[in-house]
Amino acid sequence: MTEPAFQPNWASPPGETILSILRARDISVYKFSELVGLPEQEALRLLSGKYPIDSNLAKRISAKFGSTPRFWTERERRYQSNLKTLALRRPELEQWFRAFPVAKMREMGWISKFTSPAEAPFELLDFFAVSTVEQWKDEHANRLERIKFRTSSTFENSTTATTAWLRRGELVAEEMSCKSWNPEGFRKSLSGLKSLSMERSPRAFVPRLQTECAKYGVAVVVERCPSGCAASGATLRLESGRGLLLLSARFLSDDHFWFSFFHEAAHLILHGVELRIEGEGLSGTSTQETEANQFAQRILLEPHGESALKALPINKFAIARFARRCGVSPGIIVGQLQNKKRLSPGRFNAFKTRYKVADFTRGSAQV
Numbered sequence: 001m002t003e004p005a006f007q008p009n010w011a012s013p014p015g016e017t018i019l020s021i022l023r024a025r026d027i028s029v030y031k032f033s034e035l036v037g038l039p040e041q042e043a044l045r046l047l048s049g050k051y052p053i054d055s056n057l058a059k060r061i062s063a064k065f066g067s068t069p070r071f072w073t074e075r076e077r078r079y080q081s082n083l084k085t086l087a088l089r090r091p092e093l094e095q096w097f098r099a100f101p102v103a104k105m106r107e108m109g110w111i112s113k114f115t116s117p118a119e120a121p122f123e124l125l126d127f128f129a130v131s132t133v134e135q136w137k138d139e140h141a142n143r144l145e146r147i148k149f150r151t152s153s154t155f156e157n158s159t160t161a162t163t164a165w166l167r168r169g170e171l172v173a174e175e176m177s178c179k180s181w182n183p184e185g186f187r188k189s190l191s192g193l194k195s196l197s198m199e200r201s202p203r204a205f206v207p208r209l210q211t212e213c214a215k216y217g218v219a220v221v222v223e224r225c226p227s228g229c230a231a232s233g234a235t236l237r238l239e240s241g242r243g244l245l246l247l248s249a250r251f252l253s254d255d256h257f258w259f260s261f262f263h264e265a266a267h268l269i270l271h272g273v274e275l276r277i278e279g280e281g282l283s284g285t286s287t288q289e290t291e292a293n294q295f296a297q298r299i300l301l302e303p304h305g306e307s308a309l310k311a312l313p314i315n316k317f318a319i320a321r322f323a324r325r326c327g328v329s330p331g332i333i334v335g336q337l338q339n340k341k342r343l344s345p346g347r348f349n350a351f352k353t354r355y356k357v358a359d360f361t362r363g364s365a366q367v
Contacts, residue, residue: 013049158228181217255335262296
């Protein structure tokens, strides 16, 4: 049998050749994985160019699908070489890749360790489900204008890091089971959710929060931000029509976490998908931000309200009693008093529950 001429597309993985054979012979990916002795997930990675063909695998592919082992190893070698050439010829791609906090993203489990430096930019493109930097700009960077953020001007805000955080939120949300979006049901559920603030462990309250919100079509995701991302929270409508409520738990305290949650819930209920980027101290307080702040405060202080907070005596017993009557943690009341300038930032902070970063790691806080 004459070995076929090797004429690779400069960015075409060996898996494309195999896929053509599978389609021609009407062979499923599952059957292919059985024939070549690979788990199905690794077979999928091979077909997409993410699992390299070594000499042993080349022999098995050759035995089942023809050509010689040398053809398949050469096909792999040329593909890897062309990936490197592509990276060298595309300085924009390399520059784009280096703008991301890749090491931190890998540490946080968002992306796996790259099989080779040449493949790294392409695996990051895969993370975003795009094929070019231009497509990333169109589908991810440019949409920041349509998303509402609560950010702190104390921290740097990088477009690349922020888009990575948002994309991670979307990917986690896609794994979650949610019913259809029900804004009225979600609104009615919020008063009952604030009692979760009295639970001190995020490992306990985040899964319960997610379960309750999922009943009304809201995927609540808590993901710590990578370096460069200054977001505290974000909301957007997913392609499925459900809502994503994404929190970073940046300040690791109960008053910030729960105010952010109800603030973002307000955006979903009051403002829908037409949201915009906003940073504290950058362009003043928008009408929508004011509405969301008032909505969150109203939920947290029910049934007594802001007037009762303004008249509250400043002592630990009064704060504890008021928190109990509102059905929230005392730390939330302290945070509200500090926000209203009735307390200095350092007073009564012992009432606040402090969280740990590990409390919000994937597998502990996410379900």
